[in-house]
Amino acid sequence: MDRIVRPRFWLFDPWLLGATLLLTVIGILMIYSAGECITGEPLDWASPTVRQALYALVGVVGMFVLAALDYRIYAGLRWIIWGATLGLLAIVFVIGQITHGAQRWIDLRVFLFQPSELCKLVLVLVTARYMADHAAEMSRWYRLAISFLFVAIPMGLVYFQPDLGTTIVIGATWGIMAMAAGMRLRDVLILCAIGLLFAYPVFLSLRPYQQERILTFIDPTRDPLGTGYNVTQARIAIGAGGWWGTGFCGGPQSQLRFLRIRQTDFIFSVIGEELGFFGSAFVLALYIFILYRLIRIAMLARDQYGKLIAVGVIAMVFVQSFMNLGMNLGLLPVVGIPLPFVSSGGSSLITLFAAQGIAQSVLLRRYDLQLEGSGRKYD
Numbered sequence: 001m002d003r004i005v006r007p008r009f010w011l012f013d014p015w016l017l018g019a020t021l022l023l024t025v026i027g028i029l030m031i032y033s034a035g036e037c038i039t040g041e042p043l044d045w046a047s048p049t050v051r052q053a054l055y056a057l058v059g060v061v062g063m064f065v066l067a068a069l070d071y072r073i074y075a076g077l078r079w080i081i082w083g084a085t086l087g088l089l090a091i092v093f094v095i096g097q098i099t100h101g102a103q104r105w106i107d108l109r110v111f112l113f114q115p116s117e118l119c120k121l122v123l124v125l126v127t128a129r130y131m132a133d134h135a136a137e138m139s140r141w142y143r144l145a146i147s148f149l150f151v152a153i154p155m156g157l158v159y160f161q162p163d164l165g166t167t168i169v170i171g172a173t174w175g176i177m178a179m180a181a182g183m184r185l186r187d188v189l190i191l192c193a194i195g196l197l198f199a200y201p202v203f204l205s206l207r208p209y210q211q212e213r214i215l216t217f218i219d220p221t222r223d224p225l226g227t228g229y230n231v232t233q234a235r236i237a238i239g240a241g242g243w244w245g246t247g248f249c250g251g252p253q254s255q256l257r258f259l260r261i262r263q264t265d266f267i268f269s270v271i272g273e274e275l276g277f278f279g280s281a282f283v284l285a286l287y288i289f290i291l292y293r294l295i296r297i298a299m300l301a302r303d304q305y306g307k308l309i310a311v312g313v314i315a316m317v318f319v320q321s322f323m324n325l326g327m328n329l330g331l332l333p334v335v336g337i338p339l340p341f342v343s344s345g346g347s348s349l350i351t352l353f354a355a356q357g358i359a360q361s362v363l364l365r366r367y368d369l370q371l372e373g374s375g376r377k378y379d
Contacts, residue, residue: 011364012067016293020341020356023286024056024349027267027342029248034262034270037249048263048344051111055346059353066357070365071309074125074358082150085122088115089157096161101209102336104161114347116158116166121355123151123170124177124312131181132305138182147181148174162207165335169319176315177308180298210335217333227334230266233259234328238272238280245276263344265336268328283342287321294356297363306362313355316340 032049036042043050074081088106092115096103105112127150137143151174159167179188203211209227216228224232237253240246251273253259262270272280291314298310317340324339326332338348 011366012360013293013297013363016290016297016356016360017063019286019289019293020353021060023283023290023341026271026283026286027339027344028052028056030267030270030274030342031263031344033249033251033274034254034267038255038257051346052344052349055111055349056353058346059350062350063353063357063360066354067360067364069361071306071358071361072365075129075305078126078129081122082126085115085119085154086157089119089154091115092157092161101207102161102163104163111346114345116161116163117345117347117351119154119158120166120170120173120316121313121351121358123154124173124309124316124355125358126150127174127177128305128308128312131177131308132303135181135304138178139184139187141187144178144183144187147178162210163336164206164210165323165337168323168335169316169337172319173312173315176319177312180311181304181308213335214333217330220330230260231327231330231334234266234269235330237269238328241273241276241280243277245272245274245279248274250274264338265324265334265343266328267339267343268325271342272328284325287317287340291318294359297359300366301362302366306365310359310362313359316355317352 028049031052032043035048041047045051092103092106095106097105097107097112099105104116105114107113127147130147130150131138134143134147138147151170155167155170158170175188175191203214206214212223212227216222216226216231220228220231222228233253237251237259240251240253246252249255251270253273254262254270259266259269259273268280268283271283275282294310294314294317298307298314301307301310320337320340323332323335323337324343327334327337338345340352341349
């Protein structure tokens, strides 16, 4: 029996990691500009900038750990991790901390943990397994319906927190994975039609402030000093940046606090104001490059489960980025979605690094099935 000596981490994608780290560093700098740079307070362990750097460190370590693990182990653990995720989402309603009218966080003393962020990744792993097991039948309606049940219950729990943005991300991620698994175009159009049919009843079920955000998006002049204020300020900030920006810590809209929620939902407006068109274009180029490297992983995957995991990670990054950028540019309603790897937030950053680690695991093991089938081994 042949024995192949091949260091597994030679297959690791350093370009993907490098682009992600660069984007994360830009995020940390922008968080500082939108926070401590304004107040002049010294950096300490409680500052958002230092916390974000620590979250990034934890995320990178977690990414390497998950990359070293065989991603196929999650297939056997899918019911356990799915049930545990439902439990965490349910516990939020009991012990969750209420902030800005939403009950989404569990106070772990060290940081506020948001289970819905972890939920996105867990549902990718669980749904990908079902779709891979029934790859030949994913064009049938009943298989699509069953696969949707895996995300429907968590989506309902997240929706009632309330967290409309994350609900949309989960649903869109499932849709992209279903298309990659074999869903027909006809079925995509039917689902879109069903979505439009239920759009108004869903709108009526939203909280009043969520309804106002959507109405303000449709009519920006509806409440310019209320729900429309931050969107207006965000667009002014981006426009004020011009080609080259106003300089680091030099944005009037952000430094004078006209722009609210600067470190999370509207961090891209700070980038647009202080780094200008070229700085914003560089950030967008990093996202495009990251998505390209993830698509490469999906194409190199040797089994359907690994391919669909990679597609799910692609969908997570793409949908969140698209929605956040749309919010900042006034092209989409404000639904409270962080910009991946850039916005302040430990749960989001660590989860995204974990997702990338699992995608790297798919890449590292792309020859495993071929070797196992031939009876050979590797180191």
